[in-house]
Amino acid sequence: MLSPASIVPVILAGGSGTRLWPVSRDSLPKQFQSLHGTNTLYQDTLKRVSDRSLFSAPIVLTHEDFRFFARRQAQDIGIDTTVVLEPTRRDSGPALLAAAMVAQRLAGEGCLVLALAADHVVLDEALFVDACRAAGRAASDGHIVTFGITPTEPSTAYGYIRPGSAAGTSEARKVDAFVEKPDTVTAARYLAEGYLWNSGNFLFPASLLIEEAERFEPAIVAAVREAVELSVEDLGFIRLDAKAFADSPAKSIDYAVMEKTTRAAVVEGKFRWSDIGSWDALRALEPGDAAGNVTHGPVTLLDSTNNYIHTDGPLVATVGVDNLAVVATEDAVLVMPASRSQDVKALVAKLKSDRHNAASEHLKAHRPWGTYQTICRGERFHVKKIVVEPGGRLSLQKHYHRAEHWIVVKGTAEVTLDGRVFEVRENESTYLPLGGVHRLANPGKIPLELIEVQTGSYLGEDDIVRLEDVYNRS
């Protein structure tokens, strides 16, 4: 039997998905965005495992750059997390092994680990929990369980699993084979023969995964073990040792363990699921209107059918188009036949080589203390909207080439200027002369919003001397 809270969810939130560009970019990838529903995909994933009678508090594995998103978005929905930082990306094998070892530290040697991607959509939460219970039983029986999803169509975007005979006494079955993404004809055959979609989510005893990995990939286990042992805490984050972790070979968990072990089992997930690996996949989650169009945001269509239109702001209008995907953000527009969704990755590579900022960066920049966004730029001036979260403190800093005007439009600012500390309230302003040593903080309970007008001969982000920083940035 499963004991309560014996399953430790591990959320893998380090991906940098470019396939949903221009909404998902390196600087804020899709798992931290609201692409389906009001919460972010990451928040939905956390909520999916929030039944504390079955799941313990989650561990989040993510990348350095995303650590404050991971913590803040969890806090925003009232969920406590342990955030573990991968110093470098070494694929899912080392990541899951690190998670297993951290889970053992927190929940004991005998714990079960449920490893979930942070950017998948699950539409039937109850069926998902049912599958977790079944997988938990199979894991307790000594299996590394993967979730195989009941296919709803002969998709060529997913890998497949061929289930075999029953695995022990549980509802799970042995894995006969993992197979790669097929062509359409093969996919149809797979469906007929009862194959399942390979979701890439797992449930396993921590100790079993480590044991099996040790057998096939001892170098990975050794490197990861050292990275966990030498890990340090920094502002509450667990930072794996960079040097040790970098020594691990990069390998997916499929190649490192799943395809070699005899302990693999599959539990069928009957819930509707998507890895939303493309705009086409996202569109498939929603019924269209009478003309087959799925739209988000201000859109006007004339004589247009079967389109997917997503806009974060600009009005999108179409005439006489069919089966297009059009995605508009404040600074970039994507237009393609929906069927070409898989090519967005190649497009983003081209955008990067063309050195377009919008390839990787959003207009709004996220910092540990909040966000800023350029709203107007001129020859010798630059206007930003700055939001500081309650308790947020920017670094103590100065600039060599610019003066700044701050106008508070919401909340209360605590301003430090050349050793003096004073408050600036809504509808008040202050002036920071060139060279003044200053700091901005939000001592209040609601977000502080202010407009910053910079003037000067050089206005680059790199004209900043940080004298002190509560977030340990250099």
Place this chain on the structure above:
Amino acid sequence: MLSPASIVPVILAGGSGTRLWPVSRDSLPKQFQSLHGTNTLYQDTLKRVSDRSLFSAPIVLTHEDFRFFARRQAQDIGIDTTVVLEPTRRDSGPALLAAAMVAQRLAGEGCLVLALAADHVVLDEALFVDACRAAGRAASDGHIVTFGITPTEPSTAYGYIRPGSAAGTSEARKVDAFVEKPDTVTAARYLAEGYLWNSGNFLFPASLLIEEAERFEPAIVAAVREAVELSVEDLGFIRLDAKAFADSPAKSIDYAVMEKTTRAAVVEGKFRWSDIGSWDALRALEPGDAAGNVTHGPVTLLDSTNNYIHTDGPLVATVGVDNLAVVATEDAVLVMPASRSQDVKALVAKLKSDRHNAASEHLKAHRPWGTYQTICRGERFHVKKIVVEPGGRLSLQKHYHRAEHWIVVKGTAEVTLDGRVFEVRENESTYLPLGGVHRLANPGKIPLELIEVQTGSYLGEDDIVRLEDVYNRS
């Protein structure tokens, strides 16, 4: 013989073209925008008739809403104009008759009038002037001359003219018939039979046009004559009498005069010409790249052919599309097959019925003193960038619900606040409390740029009490 400067150019600049939406909108139509080259189409038209040995200073006929564009854009290229304001749109018949009467006042009863649309493109200026000379000779011989363009393709977007026998001793020919826009097969036959495109531009003796109109449309002539006689000058603009002008039947010059008179003649224009009545027409003016794409602005194309992409700011990226027109501005995006360009008019009608601001308004609003643009908007604040032209003065005003912060980022502001007048220079700011009676002016020689941060409980444009206004606005 033509005497020097005996041709009075009349530029018809009152149109509100929606067929090039989202760039052209009611609030700033295409004639006042740079759609081909660096000058606006209106400026190019003025320059086309700037040889003062042949053409006198131009008269501009436009709508109330565009009066300051018409004057400022002419001043910007050093051309003096007489701007005549049509109180209401009554089609081209009344407009041209009013122009003819104003021309007679300014240049004498015997003057010739060259009536040109402000939003056409002419690629061979010398051939255009040649055609004007030929048309001038035919007009002096007692003809109302229309310009027929040598067709370069069997276009279905233009009406055609069937030229007849020689008109007197000039190079002009009589007009056998004006024919409507044909279908493709008919258009091909027209080309084979030597028809010309009907450009809708004319050259005629002012007195002859009035005389012929009096014969066919006495009610129009009577109404227009009264509107001109009762016209008043307002800040240098000639304002036709609204009541009298409204009494005129609305009729095009073709229906009112050209299709009825025996004095019609046509001069062949061998210059390349376009009325750029659609995005497709604009694209036809430019050679594409090797893949047939014509692009303006930041664009990245992957596996895309024969597209027209125009962006005023956002990055536009496409994958696998062919023969699309994509037009992006800061606040709106249009996507359609290039072949559907003629349907943009219907689209804009739909956008208007959907009550989208972007159907008719641009983000940047133009005022007699300069421009303003919202750059950020929040619950209780609103940030604008304001540009005041040299010599510009906003009205003396106050607001009931908002306070304003002004930060000057370029130039020098003269600020009036509750009777006190002071200067605010670059990198300085000032605060205008709620209820304060204030005025902003630019006393300098370069444009004044400032950032305005409004805060308050109501931030609509209509919270303004104008106490005094140099531009006679209420």
